Amino acid sequence: MSAIVSTPPAVRPSAPRAGTVPLLVGTALVVLIQLYASIPLRQPVAADLGPEGVTAALAAGYSFAYAVGFLIYGPLSDHFGRRRILVYGLAALTLATFAVSLAPSTGVLAVARAVQGLAAATFAPTALAYLGEALPPQRRARAIAAISIAFLTAGILGQVAATSLSALTGWRGTFLAGGLVLAVLTLAAFVVIREPEVDRPGQSLAGRYAGLVRFAVRPGSLLLAAGHLVVLGGFVGMYSLLGPYLAQAELSAGEIMLVRAAALPALFCSLLAGPLAVRLGVPRTALLGFTVAAAGLGGEAVLGGSLAGLVIASVVFVAGVALLVPAMIALWGAAAHPARGTGMAVNGFVLFLGAGLGSYAVELPGGLAGALGVLAGLYLVAGAAVYAARPRR
Structure with a gap:
C-alpha cells in the first residue's frame, strides 16, 4: 500500500x-x-x-x-x-x-x-x-x-x-x-x-477500471474495506434498532424524532478530524473514532433502561462516527493516490453497501442490549483492521 x-x-x-x-x-x-x-x-x-x-x-x-x-x-x-x-x-x-x-x-x-x-x-x-x-x-x-x-x-x-x-x-x-x-x-x-x-497520468479508460479492480483487491484495500463496512452500517443499524425500541416504550413519533435529532450537534465533531489528524495522524484518528463509537454503543446497551442515558450515549456514538467519516475519506484518498477518483469510488461503494447491510441489525439476537453489544464489538474489530491497513511509512 x-x-x-x-x-x-x-x-x-x-x-x-x-x-x-x-x-x-x-x-x-x-x-x-x-x-x-x-x-x-x-x-x-x-x-x-x-x-x-x-x-x-x-x-x-x-x-x-x-x-x-x-x-x-x-x-x-x-x-x-x-x-x-x-x-x-x-x-x-x-x-x-x-x-x-x-x-x-x-x-x-x-x-x-x-x-x-x-x-x-x-x-x-x-x-x-x-x-x-x-x-x-x-x-x-x-x-x-x-x-x-x-x-x-x-x-x-x-x-x-x-x-x-x-x-x-x-x-x-x-x-x-x-x-x-x-x-x-x-x-x-x-x-x-x-x-x-x-496533471494526471495518461491512461485509457479500460486501464483505469482495471486499476480500480487491482486497487480494490490489494490486501491493504481489503482491510480498509472490512473496517469501512461498519462505519455507516453501524449508524444505520443503531437507528434501525432504536426506533422500534422507543415505540415499544410508548414514545410518540414526534418524541422519537426528537431523540434522533438530539445527536445532530455531535455530527460537527467531523470538524475535529483535521486538527486531530495533524496531531495524531489519520490512522490514529480513525482508530479513535471507532473506539468512541464502540463506547457509545456500549453505553446505550448498558443504559437502555434510562431515556436520558440512552440519548447521551447515542450522542457519544454519533460523535465517533462523525470523526470516522472524514478520517476514512482521507485514508481512501491517500491509498489510491494519485487516482483519487478510484479511491473515492471504492470508499463510497463500501460505505453505502455497509449502510444497506446495517438495516439487518434488527435481526441480531439479544434484544436491544445484545444487538448493540454486537455492533460495539464490530466497531472495535473494524478499528483494528483499519489501523493494520495503515501505510508503513
Whole structure:
C-alpha cells in the first residue's frame, strides 16, 4: 500500500472560485436527502400506488444503483475530469427526480428510483476527489469535514424534510421540490465550478477500471474495506434498532424524532478530524473514532433502561462516527493516490453497501442490549483492521 501514497500529481496554481466549497457542501446535503427521503414516504406511496413492492421500488433499487454507481463514476472522473462528471451527473439527477414525482405505478417508480440512484452516485466520489485536488491541505481538511457533516446530517434531515413536505404537498410534491432545488444547484455548478489543473497520468479508460479492480483487491484495500463496512452500517443499524425500541416504550413519533435529532450537534465533531489528524495522524484518528463509537454503543446497551442515558450515549456514538467519516475519506484518498477518483469510488461503494447491510441489525439476537453489544464489538474489530491497513511509512 505504501507504494501508492508517495508522489502527488502535479498541480498548477489555480484556486477554486469563491463559493465552490459551500456549493458542494449544500449540494451534498440535497443529493443525500434523496436517499433518506424514502424512509418516511413508504406509507403515502403505498396509499397512492398500492402496497405491493413499495419498499423495493422506493429503497432497494435506489440503494443498489447508488452503491454500484460509485464504481462507475470514480474512474470516469479520473479520465474525463471532475467538473464534467459533476455537472452532467447533477443534470441527470434533476431529470430523474422529476421523473420519480410523475411515476404512475410502482414498476415505473422502481425504474425511476434506480436511475435516480445511479445519477446521484456521480456526486460524492467526484466532489471528494475534486476537493482533494483543488484545495491546499489545510483547507482540504476543513472542506472534507464540512461535506462529511452534510452526508451524515442528510440521514436525519432527509426524514424530517420528507415528512414535512409530504404532509403539505404529498409524496409527489416532495420529489418535485427536490427536482427544483437540484435544477438550481446544477445551474450554479455549471457557472461556479472549474476543473482543477492537475496533471494526471495518461491512461485509457479500460486501464483505469482495471486499476480500480487491482486497487480494490490489494490486501491493504481489503482491510480498509472490512473496517469501512461498519462505519455507516453501524449508524444505520443503531437507528434501525432504536426506533422500534422507543415505540415499544410508548414514545410518540414526534418524541422519537426528537431523540434522533438530539445527536445532530455531535455530527460537527467531523470538524475535529483535521486538527486531530495533524496531531495524531489519520490512522490514529480513525482508530479513535471507532473506539468512541464502540463506547457509545456500549453505553446505550448498558443504559437502555434510562431515556436520558440512552440519548447521551447515542450522542457519544454519533460523535465517533462523525470523526470516522472524514478520517476514512482521507485514508481512501491517500491509498489510491494519485487516482483519487478510484479511491473515492471504492470508499463510497463500501460505505453505502455497509449502510444497506446495517438495516439487518434488527435481526441480531439479544434484544436491544445484545444487538448493540454486537455492533460495539464490530466497531472495535473494524478499528483494528483499519489501523493494520495503515501505510508503513
